[in-house]
Amino acid sequence: MTETLLPPVRIGKAAVGALGMLSLSTGALESVVTPTLPLLQRELDMSPAEGALLSIVLLITGALVTPLAGKFGDRYGGKRILILLMAVVSVGGLVSALAPNLPVLLLGQVLQGAMVGALPLSFIVVRKNLPAGESKVAIGVVSGLFVGGGMVGTLMAGPVAEALSRHWMFALPTIAVIGATLLVHRLMPNDPPGRSDDAGIDWPGLLLLSGTLVTLMLVLALAPDLASRPLVLCALVVALAASVTGWVAVERRAAAPMIDLRMLARPAIWKACALTFVICLGTSMAVYLVPQLFDETGDGYGFGASATQIGFFLLPGAIAATLAGPLGGIGDRRFGSRAVVTAGVVLTAASLVALAAVHTEVWHLVVGKALIALANGLCVTAMMTSTATSVDRGDTGIATSLILVSRVLGYAVGGQLSGALLTAATPSGSDVAAESAYVTGFVIAGAVTASALLVTRTMDKGVKG
Template sequence: MASTDTRTDYRVTYLVLCAGVASFSLLQSMVNPVLPTIEAALDTDQATVTWVLTAYLLSASVFTPIIGRVGDKVGKERMLVVALLALAVGSLLAALAPSIGVLIAARAIQGVGGGVLPLTFGIIRDEFPREKVAGAVGTSAALLAVGGGIGLVLAGPIVDALSYRWLFWLPMIMTLLAAAAAHWFVPESPERTPGRINLLSAALLSSWLVTLLLAVSQGHSWGWGSPITVGLFAATVVLLPVWVYAEAHSDSPLIDMRMMRIPTVWTVNLVALLFGMGMYSMFAFLPQFLQTPDDVTGYGFGASVTQSGLLLLPQTVATFLAGLYSGRAAARFGSKAVLVAGATLTSLGLLALVLFHDHVWHLLIESTVLGLGFGLAFAAMSNLIVDAVPQSQTGVASGMNANIRTVGGALGSAVLASVVTANLRPDGLPIESGYTHGFSVLVVTSALAALVAVAVPVVKVVTRSTADDAPATEADGAAVALEPLAR
C-alpha cells in the first residue's frame, strides 16, 4: 500500500484510477452486442440470456453507493482494491463459465466493481491539487461513456478473432493489473467518516433498487400488467419511503438525506436520471438500428456487429475529446454551463437522428454530436456533485449520482423497447416508425435534462475551518452558507 507519509505523484494515481474505470466501463457494454452468440454457445434461450445484462445491472446498482460509502468510512484505496478484485474474480468466473447460470452469477460478482467510479472521484478530490480536480473528475467520468462506446467497437472483432470468452479474459487482465497498481501506488485517503456501517439501510436500499430495476428491466418480457411486474412496482412504492424514513432518522445513515436535499445535488441527480435514459438507451438500440437489414425492411444499414461498432467509433472519440476538454471548459464557463451544453447537444443529436437517418453520413454526424454531448454532460455532472458535498461524503454522493444514471438507463431502455417493438413486421423486425417514435421519446427526456440543468444552483467552493463542512452555494447572486452535514 502506498505510504501516506510520502504521497504518490497524483499523475501516477490518476493513471491507475483511469485503468480501473476503463475496465468497469468496458464490461458494461462489451457483452450487449454478442448476446445471441452467448445464447447459442451455452444452449439457452433469449429470455434467460438477458439475465447476463440484468444481473450486472442489479448488482452494480446495489453496490455502487454502498462501496462508495464504505470507502468514505474505512478508506477509499482499500475499497478500490476490493472493487477491482471483484471485477477480476467475476471476469475469471465468466470466462470459464460452463453454463448460463454460472455466467449470470459471475456477472453479479462483476457488478461489485461499480464502486470503482465513486471511489475514483473521492480519491481525486483527496489527492489532486484543487485546480486539477475538475479536469481529472471530468475525464474519468467521461471514460465511463467512452468505455461503453469502445466496448461496442471491440466486441465484434474480439469474438470473430477469438471467442466471446475473451470479452472477459481481457478485462480480467486489466483489472488485476489495476488492482495491483492501486495497492502499491494509490495512497490511502486521509479523509474518513466516523461511525458504523448501517446494515439496515444497506438492506433497504438494496431491496427497493432490486424491485424497481427488476420490474423495469424485465417488465417488457413478463408483461407490464403481469402479477410479478405489478407486485415488484408495488414493493418499490413501499420500500422506497421506508428507506428514506430510516435514513433520515438514523444516527449513522448510509446516505445522508440532508446531503441529498442540497439543491445542487438533487437537481444534478434529476438531470442524471433524464440523461441516463437517453445515453444508455442509445448504447442498446443504435447498434440494433444499424444492424437492421435494409434490403428487407427499407431502413437500417445491414451492418454486422463489427461494422456497427466501427460506425460508432466517431461517437466514442468525440466523447473522449469532450471529456478531455471539459475541465478547461468548466474553468472558463462553469460546470453548470458545460452540463447545459452537453444535454442540449444530446437532444439536438437525437432530434437529427429522428429526422435524418437514411445515409451513413447522417448517422456519423449525429452520433458524433451525441458523443460530444455525452462527454460534456458526464464530466459536468460529476464535477458539480463533487463540489457540492463535504469531502467526507464524496464517495457516496458520486455513487448515488452514478446509480441514478443507471436507473435512468434501465427506465429508458424499458420504455424504448416497448415503443420500438409495439408494432412488428411479419418477420419479427420492428417497423421504422418504432425506432423514430422511440428516439423521439429520448429527444424529450434529453431536452428536459437541459431545462433542469439550467436550474442547477452554481456551486462556489469556500475554505472552511474543518474538512467536513459543506461548500457554500450561490443562488441568484447571493451566497448562502450550508449547514455542516458530516458531524
C-alpha cells in the same frame, strides 16, 4: 488512545504504471457488451428487454458498491479494499466468460460491477502516496487509461467474439485484470487504515435500495410479457412501491444513511438529480437503440452490421465522450454551468429527434451517436462541477452519491424502456423489430431530454472564469 499518523510511503512510476494497466484492463472488460449485445441476444436467445437488462446490470451493482468501497477503504486501507474488489471483478469476468446462459452471464456482470467502486479507490491510494501535484498527474493517467481501455474493448470485442467466441471476449480482458491486480498488489505499498466510523454501515438502506433497483428492473424488463397477466405486473409494482417507501423511511431515520435524502431539499441538489436522471434516460435510449439498429435487417431500415463493424461505428462516440470532459470543464469556467448544461440538453434532444427522422445511412447513426455522447459528457461534467461547488466540503460525498443514484436510475429506466419498446414491436417468431419502435424510442428520448430545459432555466449561472 492517541493515533499515530505515519507519513505516506512514496510510490514510484512502476506502481502508478500497474494502476494504469489495471484501469486499462477494467475499462476494456467493462465495454465489451455494448458492441456485441445483438450477437449475445442471438446466441443466448434473449429478448430486447432482456438485452437491455444485461447492458445496465453492471452499472446498478456499481451504484451500490461505490459508497461502501469508500467507507471500507477509509476504515481498512484503500489498497486492501481495492485488491478485494478486483478479486470480485476477476471472478465476475471468469463467470461471464464461462456462462452457458443468460442467468449465469447476468451473475457475472453483477460481480463485474465491483469495478465501478474500485476506480475511485485507486485515486484514493494515489493521493495518499504522492504529493498533490504528482497525484493529479497520476490520477489523470489512470482516468485516461480507463477511457482508453473502453475504446480497446469496443474495438476488440467484435473481432474476438466472431473469430473465437463470445467467451473469449470476456476471458482476455479478465486475464489482463488478474495480471494487473497481482502487479498492484506487489508494487503498491499498503496505506494505513483510517479511523473507524462509529455510525457504522447503513446495511438496511443498502438492502432496500438493492431491492428497489432489482424490482424496478424486473418491472421494466417483464412488462411486455406480463401485459396479459396484469395481476403479476400489479404485484411487482406494489413490491416496488413498498421497497421505495421502506428505503425512504430507513434513510430518513439512519444515523449515517447510505444516501442522505434530506439533502434533496436543497434546490441545487434536487435540480442536479432531476437533470441527471432525465439526461441519462435520453442518452441511454440512444446507447441501446443505435447498436440494435446497426444490427437490424428490416425492409428498408437497419444495416445487418457484424459485431466488429458495430464496434468501429461506435468508436467516434467513445472518442467524443473522452473529449467532453475537458471541454465541459473549459466551458463551465468560461460560460458557467447553466449555459453548458443547456447547450448539452439542446444538442442531445436535437440529435435524438434527427435520428428519429433520418436513419437510412450508417453515417446518420454514427454522427448522431457521437453528438449525443459529446453532449452527455458536457452535461455531466458541468453538473458535477456545479454540485461540488454548491455544498460544503464535508457534504461533497453525500451529494455525489445522490447524483450517482440518479444517473443509474436514468440509465436503467432508459435502457429497459428501449428494450420493452423493441420487444413489444417484434412479431412472434421473428427477430426483426418494427421500424416504428425505433422511431418512437428516439422521439420519446428526445422529448424527455428536452423537458430538462424546464429545470435548466432555473439553475444558477455558475461561476465564470
